[in-house]
Amino acid sequence: MAIRRVTPAREALRYGIIGPGTHAQENLLPALAVLDGARLTAVAARRPEAAAEAARRWGASLWTDDWTELVEGGSESGRSVDALIVAGSPGLHANVLERALAEGISVFAEKPPAPDTAALERLVAIEQTAPAGTVAFVGFNFPYGQSYRKLRETLRPHGTLRTLDIRMVSAKPTSPAWDCATVADSLLQGLGTHAVDLALRELGVPDRITARRAEIDTRRLAIRIFLEYADGRLATVLVGNYSNRLEYQCELVTDEGVVGGLDHFNTLTVARPATAPGTGVLDSKETLRYDWPGRRGGYGRTGYATELESFHRSVIRGEPSDSPLSSALDVYRVLDDVRRQTGALA
The missing domain is CATH 3.40.50.720 (NAD(P)-binding Rossmann-like Domain)
Known part of the structure; x- marks a missing residue:
């Protein structure tokens, strides 16, 4: 040739x-x-x-x-x-x-x-x-991570989401950052925006917001946020600065009783009770576990490559993005309520 x-x-x-x-x-x-x-x-x-x-x-x-x-x-x-x-x-x-x-x-x-x-x-x-x-x-x-999207793709045939639990804790901040007045406000700006954004993308704007704060020591704290919906759905969010590294876990439960979990960006698990609709490998007490292959690289798994691809595609095509500024407004408004309830601005 x-x-x-x-x-x-x-x-x-x-x-x-x-x-x-x-x-x-x-x-x-x-x-x-x-x-x-x-x-x-x-x-x-x-x-x-x-x-x-x-x-x-x-x-x-x-x-x-x-x-x-x-x-x-x-x-x-x-x-x-x-x-x-x-x-x-x-x-x-x-x-x-x-x-x-x-x-x-x-x-x-x-x-x-x-x-x-x-x-x-x-x-x-x-x-x-x-x-x-x-x-x-x-x-x-976080919502662009390939492992998280694999979890959502796996759960989609098994009904609609009823509960969502998110845990994001890190080693920082332990002092005010980004011109925030307090460590609590800095924590909500950093991890809180991520966690609440993920919850709102899945369940929408809540009908009721409840937030509580726990002091771990003079520099470390935890904030729990409860998002309640009129139809009985519920999301819980935990953010804190008391870990020695970033830890991220989430658990999603559908109306068919199927439970999906993600440990950081690496391990995906799915299970359902024997009495739930459908048949297959998820019957009885079995659990399906999927470890994300390291050979696939970290930037797709963590979502950085995927979100940049989405932005790049929108620019090339001249189309609106799927993460516009307007979509962040509800996140900010939820966190404003959390700040008021937890004294994060004091």
């Missing part, structure tokens, strides 16, 4: 990243590096040496210590990027979103996208009036 020439692919979408810190370099930039049709072209960081080093390491040709340079240029041809990833503080996320969306530049913003509900409401208004084809995406990676 004669040698063939590869047909050139369409020009890659040019990405810029603002905030190439530890989280970005451990999760977002590796996921971006293997995203088909994407190319990192610019890096912005507060410290010039950090921007230059990240650009060198990840193959970007441009760097700056002033992120506003990435949204300037007047016309599309004058810009160095087509889309932005921002991974910093909620205040930085909000500033980038406000400036970039108004200029017609799509933005993937790590959660939380804004420091408070009022700021997020202003961003939603900007999102709704942004130039056609401009995409805003909030980076809640």
Whole structure:
């Protein structure tokens, strides 16, 4: 057979990243590096040496210590990027979103996208009036994890969800972060947004919210949140800063009595009582266990690659994202209620 020439692919979408810190370099930039049709072209960081080093390491040709340079240029041809990833503080996320969306530049913003509900409401208004084809995406990676999606796919034939329990605990924060006044508020901004977002995606906005707080010691605490629904459904959320590492577990129960669980991003279990409808390997006291293969890599399992793929697809097609700023509003409003009940702002 004669040698063939590869047909050139369409020009890659040019990405810029603002905030190439530890989280970005451990999760977002590796996921971006293997995203088909994407190319990192610019890096912005507060410290010039950090921007230059990240650009060198990840193959970007441009760097700056002033992120506003990435949204300037007047016309599309004058810009160095087509889309932005921002991974910093909620205040930085909000500033980038406000400036970039108004200029017609799509933005993937790590959660939380804004420091408070009022700021997020202003961003939603900007999102709704942004130039056609401009995409805003909030980076809640947990529902995009391939292992979590495998769990939902497994449960889907077995009825609708009736209960959902989520546990997310970590070793931080043990001091106020992100301009929050208290550790409790910082914890709700960090883990609370993730956990409540996951619950609301599955069950919707609750009819009643109850929250309680337990002090572990002078720096560590736990917050339990109960989300109740008029039809009897229930979600419970536990967030805390008393672990020595990030721990994530969830359990889902359907109206057929089928129970599905996920331990971190790695082990999926499914079981149902013998009296539940249907037949098969889940009869009697048997449990189906699935360990996520390590060879599949971590960025798909944890959701970082999958969420970036979703954002990238929306930008390429000029379609709304499936994690818009507007969808985060209900999360913020639930957490505002939790703050009031637990004294998180005191």
